[in-house]
Amino acid sequence: MSAFGRRGGTGNSSVGRASFGVARPMQGGAVQRPSATAYALPSVEALPMAGIASATAGADALQRLADRQSGPADAGVPRQEGFEASVHRIKEQVLPRLLERVDAEAAATLAKDELAEEFRPIIGEVLAELRLTLNRREQFALEKVLVDELLGLGPLEELLADPAVSDIMVNGPEQTYVERRGKLELANVQFRDEEHLFQVAQRICNAVGRRVDQTTPLADARLKDGSRVNVIVPPLSLRGTAISIRKFSSKPITLDMMARGGSMSEAMATVLKVAGASRFNIVISGGTGSGKTTMLNAISKMIDPGERVLTIEDAAELRLQQPHWLPLETRPPNLEGQGEITIRDLVKNALRMRPDRIILGEIRGAECFDLLSAMNTGHDGSMCTLHSNSPREALARMENMVMMSDIKVPKEAISRQIADSVDLIVQVKRLRDGSRRVTNITEVIGMEGPVIVTQELFRFEYLDEGTDGKIIGEYRSMGLRPYTLEKARQFGFDHALLEACL
Numbered sequence: 366m367s368a369f370g371r372r373g374g375t376g377n378s379s380v381g382r383a384s385f386g387v388a389r390p391m392q393g394g395a396v397q398r399p400s401a402t403a404y405a406l407p408s409v410e411a412l413p414m415a416g417i418a419s420a421t422a423g424a425d426a427l428q429r430l431a432d433r434q435s436g437p438a439d440a441g442v443p444r445q446e447g448f449e450a451s452v453h454r455i456k457e458q459v460l461p462r463l464l465e466r467v468d469a470e471a472a473a474t475l476a477k478d479e480l481a482e483e484f485r486p487i488i489g490e491v492l493a494e495l496r497l498t499l500n501r502r503e504q505f506a507l508e509k510v511l512v513d514e515l516l517g518l519g520p521l522e523e524l525l526a527d528p529a530v531s532d533i534m535v536n537g538p539e540q541t542y543v544e545r546r547g548k549l550e551l552a553n554v555q556f557r558d559e560e561h562l563f564q565v566a567q568r569i570c571n572a573v574g575r576r577v578d579q580t581t582p583l584a585d586a587r588l589k590d591g592s593r594v595n596v597i598v599p600p601l602s603l604r605g606t607a608i609s610i611r612k613f614s615s616k617p618i619t620l621d622m623m624a625r626g627g628s629m630s631e632a633m634a635t636v637l638k639v640a641g642a643s644r645f646n647i648v649i650s651g652g653t654g655s656g657k658t659t660m661l662n663a664i665s666k667m668i669d670p671g672e673r674v675l676t677i678e679d680a681a682e683l684r685l686q687q688p689h690w691l692p693l694e695t696r697p698p699n700l701e702g703q704g705e706i707t708i709r710d711l712v713k714n715a716l717r718m719r720p721d722r723i724i725l726g727e728i729r730g731a732e733c734f735d736l737l738s739a740m741n742t743g744h745d746g747s748m749c750t751l752h753s754n755s756p757r758e759a760l761a762r763m764e765n766m767v768m769m770s771d772i773k774v775p776k777e778a779i780s781r782q783i784a785d786s787v788d789l790i791v792q793v794k795r796l797r798d799g800s801r802r803v804t805n806i807t808e809v810i811g812m813e814g815p816v817i818v819t820q821e822l823f824r825f826e827y828l829d830e831g832t833d834g835k836i837i838g839e840y841r842s843m844g845l846r847p848y849t850l851e852k853a854r855q856f857g858f859d860h861a862l863l864e865a866c867l
Contacts, residue, residue: 451503452506452507453510455497455499455503455507456507456510456514457557458495459492459507462491462495463484463487463491463511467484475516477512477517480515480516484508484511484512488504488507488511518568518569519556519561519565520541520554520555520556521535521554521610524554525588525592527543528615530544530545530612531544531545531547531611531612532544532549532610533552533608534607534609535607535608536604536607537605537606537607538556538557538559538562547798559606562606562608563606566584566596566598566606566608569586569588569594569608570586570594577596577598579598580700582597582598582599582601584597584697585680587682588610590612590615591681591682591684592610592612592682593610593680593682594608594611595609596608613658613684617662617663617684618662618663619666620637620664620666623660623803627800627802628801628802628803629802629840632842633803633806633840633865635865636823636847636862636866637667637791638667639853639861639865640664640788640849641664641665641666641668641746642668642669643853643856643858643862644722644745644852645746645849645852646740646745646746646747646748646786646789647664647787647789647791648763648787648791649661649749649750649790649793650750650752650753650755650758650790650793651750651752651753651793651794652752652754652795654795655793655795655801656793656801657727657750658682658683658750659801660793660803661724661726661748661750662684662685665683665685665686665687668685668722668746670687671689672689672746673689673719673721673722674687674720674722674724675690675691675692675722675723676690677693677694677695677715677726678694678695678708678726679694679695680694682726691718693714695710707732708728709730709731709735712732716742716744721744722744722745722747723736723747724748724749725750726749727750727752728750728763728766729751730766730769730770731767731770731771733763733767734766734767734770734772737763737783737787740786740787741785741786753792755792756805756807757819759790759792760787760809763783763787764780767782777815780812780816781812783817784810784817784818788852789806789807789808790806790808790809791803791805791806792805792806792807796836798830798835800836803825804824804825805821805823805824805825806822807819808820808821810848820843822845822847823843824841825838826840826841842865842866844866846863846866846867847862847866849862850863
């Protein structure tokens with residue numbers, strides 16, 4: 366046995382091809398040459414077939430690019446056809462006459478079902494005046510459309526009721542896209558005109574005490590079911606009022622459900638369960654629509670029911686699965702530019718409310734320093750989300766956000782506070798096939814000179830793409846002993862954490 370841990374000797378054993386950068390021990394004076402099998406070249410017969418396959422794949426790729434380039438210019442304009450188009454045309458005729466016969470203030474006090482009952486005879490009168498005859502199906506559809514128009518959000522009601530839709534993106538009155546199963550598609554929905562769309566946007570914002578107009582053209586709001594809404598109106602939006610709605614599942618999603626759905630492995634789910642229960646300070650990093658909020662909600666299920674949890678957000682969208690949970694929400698300035706309450710103000714106030722954990726929906730600026738201070742001053746188990754492409758970039762973004770504040774702290778001190786505060790970074794990503802995956806689970810170990818040292822526990826590695834376009838990959842454990850093992854031992858989860866990582 367040589368000093369390199371390999372058996373020496375000559376004999377007939379063949380020596381494999383050495384990896385780049387790996388030294389091979391000398392084995393006697395004779396030079397051993399690799400066998401012919403180690404450097405076997407492909408057969409001559411195989412070369413033409415490989416060339417044909419490569420050329421075919423290249424031709425297919427070029428054809429896809431050509432098809433995309435020659436696509437129709439009006440592909441983003443929905444076309445209402447058949448039954449929906451006929452109901453829409455009848456609604457345009459009935460609605461003005463209906464409004465003349467209805468007291469808007471009295472109608473606003475009724476529930477949708479009650480309003481539909483009151484409308485039924487009035488709609489019959491209007492249809493008789495217009496000499497229109499509808500069958501039972503058309504009449505029910507017309508009643509629903511009219512009630513949605515007067516009390517609801519008009520054409521958006523149908524999309525909000527669809528459980529398969531996770532995102533709704535309105536780009537002006539004539540174009541609306543939705544996301545189903547991670548893919549965008551054009552919805553068969555149109556508004557009457559820009560004024561109609563603007564009224565729907567105002568109705569959404571007024572319901573939560575926000576306002577949107579030309580003086581305040583940006584607004585964040587939420588719907589009754591907890592869906593997050595962003596509104597931007599002209600003159601900032603050049604194609605008319607734009608509404609972006611992020612829907613959340615009415616059924617709470619757990620880590621086990623994510624593991625069964627392929628978003629992570631069973632071992633990764635175990636590590637995240639232990640992290641939530643053992644009060645690790647967790648940063649969830651990812652892009653827009655990658656599932657950061659869903660991941661935060663799932664990890665919150667592991668919080669001890671006896672702990673007091675405070676959540677702080679711009680527009681309240683977190684739905685923690687805890688009994689002792691108090692959500693806080695920021696407030697925009699009024700018309701005079703006064704009365705604004707920022708995330709940073711709420712973080713400072715939260716420290717006086719006896720929290721066990723402080724959870725920030727998203728950090729974007731100076732509030733990062735206050736969150737790190739909370740993590741470092743007895744509020745273990747605090748969590749937040751931020752936008753970043755990788756765990757290393759997440760740490761750099763946190764440093765930059767602290768430096769954006771008016772607190773003058775040396776960069777080395779900021780890096781040391783981040784290293785002392787954050788225990789775990791969970792990187793989530795939406796892949797091009799629409800699936801959402803946990804691509805990295807990384808520990809923050811400490812400082813080595815001016816650099817924050819991290820240790821990767823799990824990684825998702827891309828392998829191939831299936832014939833159906835689905836990405837095939839593998840969740841790999843790095844086989845490293847977790848640095849946070851001592852923290853997990855205080856809660857009795859050290860063995861479970863060690864077994865999941867190894």
